[in-house]
Amino acid sequence: MYDRVIANGLVVTGDGVVAADLAIHGEQIAAIGQDLNGETVVDASGCYVIPGGVDPHVHLQMPLAGRVSTDTFRTGTVAAACGGTTAIVDFVEPAPEEPMMEAFRARRAEADGQVAVDYGLHMTIPTWHATHDTGLYQVPEAVAAGCATFKCYQAYPQLALDDVALYRAMLAVADAGGLVVLHSETGPLLEALRVEALAAGHVEPIWHERTRPARLEGTAVHRAIEIAHEAECPLHIFHVGCVDSIAEIVAGRNRGVDVTGETCPQYLVLTEEALAREDGHLFVCAPPLRSPEDRQATWEALAAGDLDFVSTDHCPWTRAEKEQPDFTQIPGGLPSIEARLSLIHHFGVNEGRFDVTHWVKVCCTRPAQRVGLARKGALLPGYDADVVIFDPQRSKTLSTETLHEAADWTPYEGITVQGWPRAVYLRGQAIVQDEEYVGTPGDGRFVPRHFT
Numbered sequence: 001m002y003d004r005v006i007a008n009g010l011v012v013t014g015d016g017v018v019a020a021d022l023a024i025h026g027e028q029i030a031a032i033g034q035d036l037n038g039e040t041v042v043d044a045s046g047c048y049v050i051p052g053g054v055d056p057h058v059h060l061q062m063p064l065a066g067r068v069s070t071d072t073f074r075t076g077t078v079a080a081a082c083g084g085t086t087a088i089v090d091f092v093e094p095a096p097e098e099p100m101m102e103a104f105r106a107r108r109a110e111a112d113g114q115v116a117v118d119y120g121l122h123m124t125i126p127t128w129h130a131t132h133d134t135g136l137y138q139v140p141e142a143v144a145a146g147c148a149t150f151k152c153y154q155a156y157p158q159l160a161l162d163d164v165a166l167y168r169a170m171l172a173v174a175d176a177g178g179l180v181v182l183h184s185e186t187g188p189l190l191e192a193l194r195v196e197a198l199a200a201g202h203v204e205p206i207w208h209e210r211t212r213p214a215r216l217e218g219t220a221v222h223r224a225i226e227i228a229h230e231a232e233c234p235l236h237i238f239h240v241g242c243v244d245s246i247a248e249i250v251a252g253r254n255r256g257v258d259v260t261g262e263t264c265p266q267y268l269v270l271t272e273e274a275l276a277r278e279d280g281h282l283f284v285c286a287p288p289l290r291s292p293e294d295r296q297a298t299w300e301a302l303a304a305g306d307l308d309f310v311s312t313d314h315c316p317w318t319r320a321e322k323e324q325p326d327f328t329q330i331p332g333g334l335p336s337i338e339a340r341l342s343l344i345h346h347f348g349v350n351e352g353r354f355d356v357t358h359w360v361k362v363c364c365t366r367p368a369q370r371v372g373l374a375r376k377g378a379l380l381p382g383y384d385a386d387v388v389i390f391d392p393q394r395s396k397t398l399s400t401e402t403l404h405e406a407a408d409w410t411p412y413e414g415i416t417v418q419g420w421p422r423a424v425y426l427r428g429q430a431i432v433q434d435e436e437y438v439g440t441p442g443d444g445r446f447v448p449r450h451f452t
């Protein structure tokens with residue numbers, strides 16, 4: 001007799017879809033089979049039973065230039081839960097000279113007791129740390145604390161690493177058995193283009209895209225892959241949404257480099273045309289939204305496996321914060337944390353781009369594997385019982401009224417998706433029932449991640 005049985009659903013495993021019951025015992029998945037008996041039985045007829053979504057790239061209550069991103073650990077993870085995501089990875093961002101572990105403890109103190117879902121933290125390697133031995137000596141300590149993934153930037157003046165600094169950071173990460181996750185754009189040149197555009201009087205949001213050309217993203221990805229190859233360091237490229245970067249990732253992988261890439265819903269659903277709208281300033285994120293051709297290529301790469309998975313890069317700001325005199329002053333980032341699973345189901349599965357098994361791979365299984373969430377992202381006995389009952393018939397029109405995200409706008413306003421989670425379980429416990437959050441913030445735990 002198991003604690004709980006989710007009966008009569010279509011269970012999505014790595015091998016395909018099977019009509020079966022799924023049994024949960026304690027915090028773990030116990031079995032998948034026919035006619036399983038449980039203390040509690042939940043009927044999932046007509047629904048998919050899938051692993052909880054895994055979103056390995058979010059920015060909750062992130063400080064940036066005197067502001068803090070709109071969703072707190074509490075509101076952001078409740079929104080994630082309502083959308084069927086049960087594990088996220090956020091970031092630690094040490095200040096120059098600040099010890100990584102000091103910043104780590106401070107970030108844990110912000111998240112613990114607040115989070116509705118399980119979480120991990122990427123450790124950022126800022127410029128100061130990458131250019132001082134005393135900074136890089138801290139990398140093994142961060143790995144020991146369960147932050148085996150390290151965020152590096154090739155863009156933004158306060159954070160950018162030049163090729164030498166990136167090489168040194170990658171050597172340190174490889175030596176400690178970690179993975180580098182990278183924001184890849186040719187930062188210094190972009191800064192020059194932005195100054196030039198402003199000097200010529202171009203303030204409109206579309207100039208955000210024009211001063212961050214896709215080719216300068218692709219060349220940065222190319223250099224990063226070459227550097228990772230030299231340093232023998234595994235590399236994951238964040239937020240890819242253009243042909244140029246996809247081609248570099250495919251070429252690198254074909255040469256045997258351990259490189260993966262992710263995309264995000266905004267690059268699959270939207271294009272740069274949003275930046276030309278009257279409210280185009282809302283849609284500023286980096287890398288920018290691209291052309292319809294880039295969007296099409298991104299879908300094809302995701303379907304073919306050339307891009308590995310879908311994260312959100314959730315980084316919300318309010319309408320007021322996005323309203324700025326020129327494009328260089330707009331805080332970058334979009335909200336996406338809640339609708340990711342359903343958007344990819346709707347535009348991916350319903351529109352025939354791939355099947356349900358592939359949807360689960362790109363939203364759950366592969367992100368968990370790549371960032372070291374060892375017992376998440378798949379429905380296997382012994383794995384955490386993070387489970388979503390997903391009703392493919394349930395429709396939802398996305399808006400600030402229907403979403404739990406804190407920002408006063410959504411990039412997906414008015415889009416109706418077919419398919420939405422009905423119930424969500426975190427390690428066996430119901431946290432969402434009939435679209436209502438029923439958990440307690442603090443249910444989520446910090447999950448240490450290691451690769452060895």
Ligand code: MN
Pocket residue numbers: 057059313
């Ligand atoms: Mn990001």
